[in-house]
Amino acid sequence: LCDNGIRAELVTPTGAAILAGVATAAALPPITLERVGWGAGTRELPVPNLLRVLVGEAAAVGETGETETLATVETTIDDMSPQLYEPLMDRLFEAGALDVYLTPVVMKKSRPGVVLTALAAPDRAARLAELLFRETTTLGVRVAEVRRVRLLREMVEIETSWGRVPFKVSRLRGRATTVTPEFDVVRRIAQAEGRPVREVLDAVREEGRRTLGEPA
Structure with a gap:
């Protein structure tokens, strides 16, 4: 709902309350249009006294996100x-x-x-x-x-050779595309073992992908 400068009742208080309760103001998203409805009022206004309603389904992002x-x-x-x-x-x-x-x-x-x-x-x-x-x-x-x-994502804990490590996992069409171990945990493992962080990061990530059934 917005003020267009016209000093007249363009919607009833009940209608305004319903719209405010069930709708969110936003630009029209991509939709698959099913039908269009028009209505015309009888009051003389400085602008066309018309209402258009679009009915459709939001364009599916599907399983991509x-x-x-x-x-x-x-x-x-x-x-x-x-x-x-x-x-x-x-x-x-x-x-x-x-x-x-x-x-x-x-x-x-x-x-x-x-x-x-x-x-x-x-x-x-x-x-x-x-x-x-x-x-x-x-x-x-x-x-x-x-x-x-946004890709669908979740935080999971995976058992590795270094114990349980939290991973951020994102999915595209149901398949894990990014399997990223928590960096602070990887860094602590590398410091404890005296190994390069990059080496431990690659090894932990590979174990995580294998556990999830994804190619390393």
């Missing part, structure tokens, strides 16, 4: 000390950012700069934008809605 609507909050900076980015990123995560990353760019007058991008739930976008205005030298922030497709 799950989709969600997120917001990107982004700004470009060329005049801030690099030392300030670490505490800034910490605060963005504390404010609800799901991911934060920096991209080096060349700006006008050949100045080196940084594009700072934060990914978050749409209801966190305003908070993150305000934080960027407070914590950086930027004069403008870009906010956009995006759709993210």
Whole structure:
């Protein structure tokens, strides 16, 4: 529901309550359209007094993963000390950012700069934008809605030659595509045995894939 500036009742209070309770405001997702309904009102308005309803099924991601609507909050900076980015990123995560990353760019007058991008739930976008205005030298922030497709993932513990190790496992069409052991655990194993971390990481990952029945 949004205010379009028309001073008239466009929906009943009951209808507004139902919509607010069962629907989430978002851009129209890809759908397989089944039917379209139109309705016309009798009241004279500055805009066409029409209502269109689309009925369909969301385009299936199938077994590839799950989709969600997120917001990107982004700004470009060329005049801030690099030392300030670490505490800034910490605060963005504390404010609800799901991911934060920096991209080096060349700006006008050949100045080196940084594009700072934060990914978050749409209801966190305003908070993150305000934080960027407070914590950086930027004069403008870009906010956009995006759709993210995520592989299905889970944390599992797998018995290995070094004991039980937690793994992050992602799946595509039911098959494990990424089998990643918890790095801190791998590092502790390598330190205890005096072996290179990379060597232990490869060995533990291989055992994990074999246990899950996937090619090493």
